Amino acid sequence: MNLNHIKSSTLLEIDNLSLSFQMYKGFVEQQQLEVISNLSVTVHSGEILAIVGSSGSGKSLLAHAILGILPENATIKGTLRYKDRILTSSYQEELRGEKLALVPQSVSYLDPLMKISGQVIGHKDKSKRKLALKNIFKRLELEEKTENMFPFQLSGGMARRVLVATAVIGDAELIIADEPTPGMQTDQALEALAIFRKLADEGKGIILITHDIDLALNFADNVAIFYAGTTLEITPPKDFLDGEHALRHPYSKALYRAMPQNGFTPLAGLQPYAGTITKGCPFAPRCAECMEQCKKEIPPMRKLRDGYVRCYYAT
Amino acid sequence: MQLEANKICFGYNRKESYLLNNISLTFKEGEKVAIVGPSGYGKSTLAKLLSGYLAPVKGRVLLDGKPLNPKGVCPVQLIYQHPEKAINPRFRMRQVLEEAKGLDLTILKKIGIEEEWLTRFPRELSGGELQRFCVARALLPEARFLIADEMSTMLDVITQAGLWNVVLEEVKRRNMGLIVITHNMHLATQVCDRIIDISAINGF
Numbered sequence: 001m002n003l004n005h006i007k008s009s010t011l012l013e014i015d016n017l018s019l020s021f022q023m024y025k026g027f028v029e030q031q032q033l034e035v036i037s038n039l040s041v042t043v044h045s046g047e048i049l050a051i052v053g054s055s056g057s058g059k060s061l062l063a064h065a066i067l068g069i070l071p072e073n074a075t076i077k078g079t080l081r082y083k084d085r086i087l088t089s090s091y092q093e094e095l096r097g098e099k100l101a102l103v104p105q106s107v108s109y110l111d112p113l114m115k116i117s118g119q120v121i122g123h124k125d126k127s128k129r130k131l132a133l134k135n136i137f138k139r140l141e142l143e144e145k146t147e148n149m150f151p152f153q154l155s156g157g158m159a160r161r162v163l164v165a166t167a168v169i170g171d172a173e174l175i176i177a178d179e180p181t182p183g184m185q186t187d188q189a190l191e192a193l194a195i196f197r198k199l200a201d202e203g204k205g206i207i208l209i210t211h212d213i214d215l216a217l218n219f220a221d222n223v224a225i226f227y228a229g230t231t232l233e234i235t236p237p238k239d240f241l242d243g244e245h246a247l248r249h250p251y252s253k254a255l256y257r258a259m260p261q262n263g264f265t266p267l268a269g270l271q272p273y274a275g276t277i278t279k280g281c282p283f284a285p286r287c288a289e290c291m292e293q294c295k296k297e298i299p300p301m302r303k304l305r306d307g308y309v310r311c312y313y314a315t
Numbered sequence: 316m317q318l319e320a321n322k323i324c325f326g327y328n329r330k331e332s333y334l335l336n337n338i339s340l341t342f343k344e345g346e347k348v349a350i351v352g353p354s355g356y357g358k359s360t361l362a363k364l365l366s367g368y369l370a371p372v373k374g375r376v377l378l379d380g381k382p383l384n385p386k387g388v389c390p391v392q393l394i395y396q397h398p399e400k401a402i403n404p405r406f407r408m409r410q411v412l413e414e415a416k417g418l419d420l421t422i423l424k425k426i427g428i429e430e431e432w433l434t435r436f437p438r439e440l441s442g443g444e445l446q447r448f449c450v451a452r453a454l455l456p457e458a459r460f461l462i463a464d465e466m467s468t469m470l471d472v473i474t475q476a477g478l479w480n481v482v483l484e485e486v487k488r489r490n491m492g493l494i495v496i497t498h499n500m501h502l503a504t505q506v507c508d509r510i511i512d513i514s515a516i517n518g519f
Contacts, residue, residue, distance in 0.1 A: 188354070
């Protein structure tokens, strides 16, 4: 799939999104803590967009912003559009659970006092979903007796698979999967992603937030690389397989080198904290190719080969 | 030094058959071993048995031929998969480190712990930052074996590589034994000399 897909099939469009939290600093003074800035991504129908990047770069917050389930002290700037309509909170409420589904990051999102079958089926189309549930559980290698269990009786990997089942059982058009696979063994993780792939091929959109780059590369159409609350690069997965030279941004190259099979090389320094993010490129303090210009303003997203990059010097 | 599981059996449910049945393993100092296998096969349970958090129903865990001493610092240190569950939420990070008496403080810098984090509470740090504390406090002077149970699955690859490099360097310097539990075969082959599949040794 290429990035210049026709506009009509655009499912979700995020343009210049910023997200900040109002926090107390001391007893009375308050401050705005910016956690996401200048973020733009687009998801088309039929596409799996993988979001990878550093821990604490705002990946989960993005998911929650799309669904409108952020805490009250959060402020959003920029526009989110779903099917060319601006996502207002009432529109979000209408879509949530119907057209938009989430696979949450933590297994603690399951209701501890409710049996698994009830949580997966929900309260709509019960008879139809009951049949679908058998099928999905079989594909995810969940035994039939799992249906009658409570969350505390499940292992970590099983609970993850139940969370995946809750999201794929309905008719959601856009599924946001926030770290769906940790704790699953490889073949189960592959099966879970194969289900997402099939849904995407049927015309749905999937956002896959993950740390497992290897896994994402096998299924995604595009990979967005996050760092300190913004996207630094959007690349087709094949560039990750082709090697360092095929990637664009210095951070992506560092990610590549840090993978166990590609040298396992760490990178000195830390991601800038929320609140200390400066006007310039967030990666500048750790970048070997950083110039004066990078410290002054964040480079705009520009097209480069088959992807996009935020770097003045990337080739 | 050598850590040995001698024909150990363990199960959580008395009505069902053992989860781990008749497992015998030997780990030597200076050796790096990965334990892999499907989820739910008892890898984490084995880690808890080897480090003395659980006692086997049958068989024994021996360190140099003697059972682990339940008192004092355990020479077999376990690093959990979920750092947020392994740290007292009401301690400040400085207290978390003070619990590990005699810790060589130069390790803090190597592992990338910032001075400023010491006054914070666990909830004010990210998973990756917390895991650095868990690794640092496991590297006590008395520690002879280190068990890393999915130590880095929740981390991005750059943080993962950074943490592993410090651990590997320290393990090598002190000639410790390292046991790595992971689902990531790339990681297992990169880090370890020997790989054990738990499903191949269980029940014989």
